[in-house]
Amino acid sequence: MFERIARRYDLNNRLHSLWRDQAWRRQTVHLAGVTPGQTVLDLATGTGDLAGWFARLTPAGRIVGLDSCQGMLDVARRKFPEQNLEWLCASAAGVPFDDGCFDVAAMAFGIRNVAKPEAVLAEMYRALKSGGRAVLLEFAQPTSLPGRLLWWYVSHVMPVTAGVIAGDATGAYRYLAASIRTFCGAAELDELMQHAGFTGVRRHAMSLGLAVVHVGVKS
């Protein structure tokens, strides 16, 4: 599915979020608290936007963007020539790194898309050093009245317009709303992080609760 929509993925993100998606990613980077020389693993990096913000906004030493879709990674590689960025085609459920390699493990709009979120959280935990932080940016279903109006737009308008822009009549953007609806809520995602071993789990809601950053620490 992501192979099909890779070419127009960024355009769709910008247009349909009214450019908020990049602000959500910047906030995620900010909450990761990267200090000079630290290492960052961005899982399900897609076209690399989150990894790119880590490169531009933090003094990280090494940033690895990992994704299982080569088409998305090809776009990422073209967009970001920064020397401390590396791109790797692999599964987030089997990260090809030794235990305790990274200071930050990040994931934007990825955990909802994997078959076994628990396995991916376990991999994030394993790949982190002690004291390392996991930051997950994910959609949630807003509950307030203005938030529910926003949700109506996401579930009824966006699938149609985004499908036209991506040239994808088969429904990748219908999948987006359906996957948010069926994925666990923000509180349950916090619990999954705790079950994976993360401590001090907290969350930061943005845009009426439509986008949420979850932060946890490997003690």
Ligand SMILES: C[S@@+](CC[C@H](N)C(=O)[O-])C[C@H]1O[C@@H](n2cnc3c(N)ncnc32)[C@H](O)[C@@H]1O
């Ligand atoms: C919605 S996109 C998010 C991309 C990017 N993180 C962003 O902020 O736009 C989800 C990405 O997850 C990737 N993905 C899905 N399952 C995966 C897995 N098991 N391992 C690695 N990447 C995966 C897809 O290829 C896709 O690029």
